[in-house]
Amino acid sequence: MYFLKRILFMVPLLLLISFLSFVLVRIVPGGPFDRERKPASPEIERNLQAKYHLNEPVLRQYWRYLDGIVHGDFGASLKYRNRSVMDIIAQGLPISLSLGAMAFCFAMGTGIPLGFFTAVHKGALGDYLGSFLALLVICIPGLVIGPVLVMLFAIRWRLFPVALWGSPWHAILPTLTLGLYFSGRVARLMHEGMLATLPSEFITTARSKGLGEMAVLIKHAFRIAVLPVVSYSGPMLADLLTGSFIVENLFQIPGIGVFMVNSSLNRDYTMVVGLVLLYAILLLGLNLAVDFVFSLLDPRVRYE
Amino acid sequence: MNKPGNLSPNQRAWRRFCRNRPAAVASLLLAFLVSVVLIWPLFRMPALAPHLPLALTHPPDAISDAQFEPPGHEHWFGTDVHGRDLLSRVCYGARISLLVGLVGAAVSLVIGVLWGAIAGYCGGRWDGVMMRFVDVLYAMPSIIFVIVLLTALNAVLEKLQSGPHALSAAGGRFLQFAGLFAGLGAVSWLTMARIVRGQVLSLRHRAFVDASRVLGASHARIILRHILPNVYGVIIVYLTLTIPSIILYESFLSYLGLGIQAPQASLGSLIASGAEQINSIRIYWWLIVYPGAALALTLLALNFVGDGLRDAWDPRSENRD
Numbered sequence: 001m002y003f004l005k006r007i008l009f010m011v012p013l014l015l016l017i018s019f020l021s022f023v024l025v026r027i028v029p030g031g032p033f034d035r036e037r038k039p040a041s042p043e044i045e046r047n048l049q050a051k052y053h054l055n056e057p058v059l060r061q062y063w064r065y066l067d068g069i070v071h072g073d074f075g076a077s078l079k080y081r082n083r084s085v086m087d088i089i090a091q092g093l094p095i096s097l098s099l100g101a102m103a104f105c106f107a108m109g110t111g112i113p114l115g116f117f118t119a120v121h122k123g124a125l126g127d128y129l130g131s132f133l134a135l136l137v138i139c140i141p142g143l144v145i146g147p148v149l150v151m152l153f154a155i156r157w158r159l160f161p162v163a164l165w166g167s168p169w170h171a172i173l174p175t176l177t178l179g180l181y182f183s184g185r186v187a188r189l190m191h192e193g194m195l196a197t198l199p200s201e202f203i204t205t206a207r208s209k210g211l212g213e214m215a216v217l218i219k220h221a222f223r224i225a226v227l228p229v230v231s232y233s234g235p236m237l238a239d240l241l242t243g244s245f246i247v248e249n250l251f252q253i254p255g256i257g258v259f260m261v262n263s264s265l266n267r268d269y270t271m272v273v274g275l276v277l278l279y280a281i282l283l284l285g286l287n288l289a290v291d292f293v294f295s296l297l298d299p300r301v302r303y304e
Numbered sequence: 305m306n307k308p309g310n311l312s313p314n315q316r317a318w319r320r321f322c323r324n325r326p327a328a329v330a331s332l333l334l335a336f337l338v339s340v341v342l343i344w345p346l347f348r349m350p351a352l353a354p355h356l357p358l359a360l361t362h363p364p365d366a367i368s369d370a371q372f373e374p375p376g377h378e379h380w381f382g383t384d385v386h387g388r389d390l391l392s393r394v395c396y397g398a399r400i401s402l403l404v405g406l407v408g409a410a411v412s413l414v415i416g417v418l419w420g421a422i423a424g425y426c427g428g429r430w431d432g433v434m435m436r437f438v439d440v441l442y443a444m445p446s447i448i449f450v451i452v453l454l455t456a457l458n459a460v461l462e463k464l465q466s467g468p469h470a471l472s473a474a475g476g477r478f479l480q481f482a483g484l485f486a487g488l489g490a491v492s493w494l495t496m497a498r499i500v501r502g503q504v505l506s507l508r509h510r511a512f513v514d515a516s517r518v519l520g521a522s523h524a525r526i527i528l529r530h531i532l533p534n535v536y537g538v539i540i541v542y543l544t545l546t547i548p549s550i551i552l553y554e555s556f557l558s559y560l561g562l563g564i565q566a567p568q569a570s571l572g573s574l575i576a577s578g579a580e581q582i583n584s585i586r587i588y589w590w591l592i593v594y595p596g597a598a599l600a601l602t603l604l605a606l607n608f609v610g611d612g613l614r615d616a617w618d619p620r621s622e623n624r625d
Binding site for chain 1 (some may be wrong): 350411439440442443444445447448449451452453457459460548551555556559560572575577578579582584587589592593596599600603605607608
């Protein structure tokens with residue numbers, strides 16, 4: 001019941017989001033045809049504007065856009081005029097999704113063990129090294145890691161392809177570039193979660209029952225300590241799945257992260273609003289999923 | 305006199321911070337970086353230059369024929385595509401990156417603290433509306449706003465510069481910087497607003513707030529003089545963590561060509577121009593590694609300091625003293 005209400009609440013939220021982004025892109029000076037060759041005559045320019053209804057009041061334009069969405073039509077891209085927004089998203093999204101999912105698995109697979117390990121060995125040398133490593137990868141932006149990986153592994157040692165997308169071989173360097181930052185974030189959250197959980201009374205209880213240390217840590221502590229990671233994974237997945245401009249641009253991957261940036265550079269407003277909506281739906285849906293997982297992991301959480 | 309019992313919470317937090325060794329080392333490193341970046345232009349003064357190694361005295365914008373020279377005796381960090389000395393470029397870029405981080409964080413601080421404090425203090429319906437607005441903004445990709453705002457600003461500037469009342473070059477550059485600061489600050493205030501709002505909400509019904517209200521203090525005075533000083537610790541902690549994220553954001557914008565405009569440079573734009581030079585024949589690693597290392601070092605120091613401050617001010621660590 002609670003989750004049903006949340007889903008219903010998403011509808012006005014999405015409406016508001018689409019309205020805000022539409023109005024922002026349309027009222028700020030500059031239009032979708034600014035970066036193109038000037039039309040041959042003012043006549044042609046007027047016709048072009050009329051064709052895409054750019055000469056109407058913004059509210060009327062928004063209404064027209066909404067009307068299209070209700071009928072399942074997100075409009076045509078104003079930059080790539082023979083393709084619809086739906087086409088472009090349908091083509092790029094699977095690529096961004098798979099790259100994002102791989103980076104997510106990498107971040108979780110390395111971050112959780114690292115955070116767990118450093119918290120269990122708090123104060124030992126391993127803790128200092130591991131925690132430093134986690135902070136280090138947060139502080140080296142993809143803008144630096146990507147080119148360095150390419151120079152070392154692709155150009156110098158020729159182990160991996162320099163760019164493009166296709167075989168799993170192509171995916172390794174982009175996945176690392178995209179995932180390292182997040183694995184550092186996950187490791188830190190996991191570390192703090194464990195440190196906050198270990199002094200709890202239910203851990204003392206489990207220990208005094210005579211359980212082995214590993215069983216206490218994994219069966220009892222981990223379940224609660226991983227909650228901060230779970231709640232971070234919602235926004236993290238939304239960021240990862242909608243693609244990253246830097247990674248897609250560096251490795252020439254045809255995902256939608258590049259469109260996110262280019263469409264706002266071009267004021268391609270149907271594209272912009274479509275992508276904003278996609279991101280918002282992913283984020284809200286994933287946050288909902290996170291809360292659901294929360295209630296499964298932590299028996300103390302109840303949603304009314 | 306100075307027994308722990310007599311210290312204010314802020315003093316106690318400060319003591320905890322100084323005892324945190326990684327944070328203390330990071331503060332020293334940060335101080336070192338900032339002073340290098342500030343002192344470095346002085347090396348070119350005629351009085352000093354002859355006594356220093358030649359490598360330290362290159363100006364950041366002197367174009368020469370020595371293209372892509374690897375790091376060596378004369379150019380410690382090598383040279384770039386225009387034969388400019390990379391060491392001086394990195395110092396110059398680090399200065400601008402730090403400036404952008406500081407001012408951008410200050411903008412986000414003002415917006416976030418005011419928004420959060422007002423929402424928390426008013427409570428009820430206003431709080432609901434203001435925080436729902438924050439929720440909506442959270443659900444939108446901020447990069448789109450920044451790009452739209454910055455491209456619009458650049459278009460307006462271009463028009464101003466070609467118009468009848470042409471803007472001076474310095475004026476245009478100033479406006480460009482101001483737009484960048486405003487844009488970066490405007491998208492990074494959301495978390496600050498949430499944190500401050502939570503704190504203010506828990507403070508607004510305390511006895512000392514009621515007391516000052518009874519004494520006739522205005523709402524503005526209560527917020528600014530009585531409530532916010534109790535939130536300073538949290539604000540400072542979060543501010544130190546906002547600076548690195550704004551520096552990162554700026555480097556991303558520079559990669560898009562929307563950040564700092566050439567011939568000026570930030571660490572991000574240096575890395576971006578290094579990434580342009582990647583080819584499969586020759587590796588100009590120094591163009592990426594040195595500015596990248598400077599950026600990572602700055603971010604690392606800021607994050608360590610921020611972490612140390614957070615540990616010191618965290619109420620949960622109070623009894624650790």
